[in-house]
Amino acid sequence: MKPTTARISQLLFLALFLLLFLQTEYRGHDQINAAVNSFFRADPLVLFSYLLAAKSWTWLLLPAVLMTLATLLLGRFFCGWICPLGTLLDLLTPKQRSTRPVLWLAGNLKYWLLLPLLSASLFNLNLAGLLDPIAILLRGLTFFFYPLLGLSAREGWVRLYGLIGEQRDSLAPAYGLLKNYLLPFRETLYPLAFASALLLVLIILLERLETRAWCRHLCPLGTLLGWLGRFSPFKRIPPGLCADCGQCRELCPTTFDQGSLNREECILCMECEQGCPNQRISFRPSWPLQLSEPVLPQRRLLLGGLAGGLLLAVPTRFRSPEKEAGLLRPPGVRDEGDFLKKCVRCGECMKVCLKNALYPAAWQAGVDGIYTPLLIPRLGYCEYNCTLCGQVCPTGAIPNLAVEEKKRQVIGKAVFDKNHCLPFARKTDCIVCEEHCPIPDKAIRSREVRVMGLDGVMKTVKEPYLVEEICNGCGICENVCPVETRAGIKVHVVRNRAPITEEASGQLDY
Structure with a gap:
């Protein structure tokens, strides 16, 4: 017939x-037009x-x-x-x-x-x-x-x-x-x-x-x-x-x-x-x-x-506070409730994520969050210059932002775990997170401090600290942390996800 x-x-x-x-895939270009x-x-x-x-x-x-x-x-x-x-x-x-x-x-x-x-x-x-x-x-x-x-x-x-x-x-x-x-x-x-x-x-x-x-x-x-x-x-x-x-x-x-x-x-x-x-x-x-x-x-x-x-x-x-603290959303998402109302759960943002950071939520986000995108820094991080997830979101749940604007979006804030971070736990130098931090003025910095080593001898160690005002929670520090299994630094959700102001880094003098 x-x-x-x-x-x-x-x-x-x-x-x-x-x-x-x-075409909804990273093919070497920063823009996805179709x-x-x-x-x-x-x-x-x-x-x-x-x-x-x-x-x-x-x-x-x-x-x-x-x-x-x-x-x-x-x-x-x-x-x-x-x-x-x-x-x-x-x-x-x-x-x-x-x-x-x-x-x-x-x-x-x-x-x-x-x-x-x-x-x-x-x-x-x-x-x-x-x-x-x-x-x-x-x-x-x-x-x-x-x-x-x-x-x-x-x-x-x-x-x-x-x-x-x-x-x-x-x-x-x-x-x-x-x-x-x-x-x-x-x-x-x-x-x-x-x-x-x-x-x-x-x-x-x-x-x-x-x-x-x-x-x-x-x-x-x-x-x-x-x-x-x-x-x-x-x-x-x-x-x-x-x-x-x-x-x-x-x-x-x-x-x-x-x-x-x-x-x-x-x-x-x-x-x-x-x-x-x-x-x-x-x-x-x-x-x-x-x-x-x-x-x-x-x-x-x-x-x-x-x-x-x-x-x-x-x-x-309903979500437990412990699980709520780990629900890192893509850049530009400021309000969790508004995001859930708009998200289609299509998976396109996860497919184009350049550094393999976004994954579909299972039960950790509750029933209302199933299949919504979560950023898991231990598996990947948000690339500083990438805006692909916002480009492919069909409803604007993830806003499509210019690169410079996206860089200032706050996903969360990094927190050191002093029981696992090497300079705190083992009294040894480690500046991996500082070296990889993409913020031009470095949201993670180190300072030399005198501490007593595990052998009982005083020594000088480079101890990292966080400049919270300019940290955007991209997760690269947690991703590259050399500590096996649980990282010595972890990104947590914050209530205030207002973008980092352009003057913030210039006003900080450490």
């Missing part, structure tokens, strides 16, 4: 998604959850407003023409499709997922990104499949070089192309990698039970778009199955309810129009607009969704 326009559009947008995914965050900025679920949680507006989400208006006009076309996860499901679906609804017991489960998510956002808990289909696909690729590709490719080339011996230089240009345009910049193992991959694989496996099962019964974005699509004037003519044919039932990837097309689930794929043996089917505006279903879901769904969001929002925001 000739591919429909919708299928061609699906393939083009999937190719665009993958291309932007590869990133996969474009898909999030056109995502109505991200828009609605952001507006409800942050209760403010950002022009970054203007494409999502346009997508919402287009859905009100055309219907749920995003799922059948654009969504990369939907395209992936269609490509992996066997040619012999299963249109029998084996998940019919799900009932209104999709609304029981969407409404509590939106209700929780209203109560300042934005968890929509956990079930957003684009975020699910991106996290699966970022945390598991893309690192696996890089590891496999590098190991494969090492083995290939060993086999071909002296001829390996002839393959070097080919590996250079892979390294520069396809493979990840650095090898990284992420927490929650298996959980991210498992969720994506489970969604794909649902296709074995029922075609587009995720899209029809679970996807909160699809549910939202389906509800918006109720207001579209475009309708399928005829709205139901023809008495002498019924071929549409076999072609449709969604469903016909008692012989009539369920408009809320129709993704406008045009498969029925393309495959109609009698050329009877068309999609065109029909006036006046008549809604075949109620504008709002049932009252028990609305009340249950509102109550579910409230019950979800209240207990999940």
